[in-house]
Amino acid sequence: VSGPLPPAAVSRLPRYLRFLEGVAPSVSVVSSEEIAEGSGVSAVQVRKDLSHLGAAGTRGVGYDATSLAKRIGKALGLEDRLGVAIVGAGNLGSALANYQGFEARGFRMVAVYDVDAKRIGPLPNGLDVRHIDRLAPDATGGQISIGIIATPSEAAQFVASLMVEAGIRSILNFAPTELRVPAGVAVRRVDLATELQILSYHLAAG
């Protein structure tokens, strides 16, 4: 029931949650088959992952959708509404700042940071672009839990080190470069070319 979840299970939880939030509140009970169908995972896998969380469905009936969503959200730490900072106010950073999904799905956007004085100021959606020197003071007291790197490759390692110094322990990296960070800092890389290569495989094998 407890202990850390296997990484692959962790990566499936957001998909279950997305499905549950999509059907609630109009649906009160969901079966593992419905969750499986809605999230592209096998029903056996769904039951196994959920039992890791200590969520037991009622045999022949299913899971209570609302309480299951709450349990997954809690396991993912979403109740804390962690603070997120974006570094890089170019096209990508601006697109990410505009992305409504972050607030809607459990996060608190703090600000966007950039070195370029011309970019400092409020964005159309109200979020501030601040000078990068503000990152460390803004992060004190755990106000920023996750840093998103949306800079050119050349700046990514510098920004990652700034984030780590500021006490940020989780980094989402959009720059196509490997980051060196101390143990205890989690980095996820969103590699867009990888996504295209996976699609390409299906065309080639098709």
Add this chain to the structure above:
Amino acid sequence: VSGPLPPAAVSRLPRYLRFLEGVAPSVSVVSSEEIAEGSGVSAVQVRKDLSHLGAAGTRGVGYDATSLAKRIGKALGLEDRLGVAIVGAGNLGSALANYQGFEARGFRMVAVYDVDAKRIGPLPNGLDVRHIDRLAPDATGGQISIGIIATPSEAAQFVASLMVEAGIRSILNFAPTELRVPAGVAVRRVDLATELQILSYHLAAG
């Protein structure tokens, strides 16, 4: 040796390739342990995935890096330099159009498409923004294999249907919405909030 690869194995191949391209041409032979280390996968898994591709390392020595990279690239269909179109010339589409990784990693960027006449014209990097009406004619003869949706959510399904009508069989969707497409069309969704939720789990689990 052959037959379709399991989906999880397919998703690991781009990581192996990225590692191999990073070490070549200065390194000629790599062990499965080195590939594992460089791509965050276990060595057993690496050997299993590569044997699926029919790539056998030399016992106690390893794999020839260049020929292994070529074999993976071939399996992924990268030799064909598939054509990629982006629909949506806002911040996200512009960021994607500027992303150098696509051309460098085996793709041919065709153009960006938008409905907004004010956005039509060349981007700073030379890629064209064209009216969405040009998508279908540009796609004839298989000139566009992969479509990237970088529009607001409300437009995503409409764009996906246009892509399918134009003969595009692989779609990378950045809009936070589920797409309905006919069988035989592959969709991958890049869900940015999911990435944050996975990082959040690691913070919550401490």
